[in-house]
Amino acid sequence: MRHAPELRISPRQSPGLDRVQLSRSKRARKRAFDLVMGGLLMVVLAPVLVACALAVHLSGPGPILFRQRRVGRDGEIFHMHKFRSMVLDAEERQPALRAVGNEADGPLFKIQRDPRVTRVGRVLRAWSLDELPQLFDVLRGDMSLVGPRPFVTHEVDLSNPWARIRLRIKPGVTGLWQVAGRHRLSFEDLVRCDLFYIENWSLSMDLLILLRTIPAVLFRSGV
Numbered sequence: 001m002r003h004a005p006e007l008r009i010s011p012r013q014s015p016g017l018d019r020v021q022l023s024r025s026k027r028a029r030k031r032a033f034d035l036v037m038g039g040l041l042m043v044v045l046a047p048v049l050v051a052c053a054l055a056v057h058l059s060g061p062g063p064i065l066f067r068q069r070r071v072g073r074d075g076e077i078f079h080m081h082k083f084r085s086m087v088l089d090a091e092e093r094q095p096a097l098r099a100v101g102n103e104a105d106g107p108l109f110k111i112q113r114d115p116r117v118t119r120v121g122r123v124l125r126a127w128s129l130d131e132l133p134q135l136f137d138v139l140r141g142d143m144s145l146v147g148p149r150p151f152v153t154h155e156v157d158l159s160n161p162w163a164r165i166r167l168r169i170k171p172g173v174t175g176l177w178q179v180a181g182r183h184r185l186s187f188e189d190l191v192r193c194d195l196f197y198i199e200n201w202s203l204s205m206d207l208l209i210l211l212r213t214i215p216a217v218l219f220r221s222g223v
Contacts, residue, residue, distance in 0.1 A: 021168045022201055030169075033203055034145050037210070038138040041145075045132060052083050052129050059120040062088050065133055070150040073170045075158055078142040080150055080171075081133040085121025086114075128217045134173045146206040147172025148194040166194040169201075179212040 022030065042049075056064045066084040068091075069077050117125065124130040137143040143150065150171030157163050177193040197205070 021165075021198065026201060027169070029203060030144060030201070030206070031141075033206060034138050037145055038135055042135050042139070045135070048129065049132055052124060052132065055120050056083050056085075056124075059118055069153050070171065071153055071156045071167065072142055072150065073167060075156075075164075075167055077153065078137070080137055080143070083124055083130040083133060085118060085124050085130045086116040087118060090116040131173060138173060142170070144170040144172045145174070146197075146209045147175055148197070149175060149177060149190065162191050162195070166191065166198070169198055174209060174213045176209060179209055179216045 053064050062084055064084060066082045066086070067079045068082075070080040072078045121130065134143055138145055147169055148166045148171050156167075175193070176197045177190045180189075180193060
């Protein structure tokens with residue numbers, strides 16, 4: 001598989017981007033892959049899911065799962081689930097933190113040592129364990145195991161052609177951007193990865209990205 005960050009895509013190349021999409025047959029094969037692999041992962045990771053849920057429950061008051069509105073395929077809004085890793089008023093405190101400083105590129109928001117993250121949440125995030133409940137979202141059909149990052153609603157500008165194109169498939173639990181080293185890539189490179197993935201999709205690519213996610217999590221080099 002070629003490396004997407006080497007791809008040179010410009011918003012001015014919009015005519016060539018029209019072919020960046022999956023056919024019905026490819027979508028059907030991708031959905032079957034999600035159901036089979038997602039079901040297997042749920043069974044294998046069941047003890048980990050239970051342990052994480054118990055840790056969050058014992059960490060303090062609040063729900064075990066965090067639900068957030070995200071933009072899915074074709075701009076449809078869905079609720080993505082994570083293990084709660086922040087304090088209860090985390091979203092209300094974000095505007096004040098964003099005003100102080102934002103270390104992420106583009107419309108994304110990120111700061112090192114976010115004060116909203118709980119002690120248990122730091123452990124869950126360090127190993128990407130907070131993302132595991134998204135397996136339920138995959139089985140429900142809102143997400144795919146592999147795909148573009150699901151942006152929060154306020155991070156998406158649907159007037160941008162790139163934004164509309166990357167929404168032609170379901171968002172993923174992991175993706176090419178994550179295993180390519182998301183902390184080192186700019187927002188523009190993130191979009192390049194998404195467009196490259198959609199245009200060159202195959203079941204073998206999904207399987208390869210899933211396999212590469214394992215060392216990326218263990219060595220904290222990507223996700």
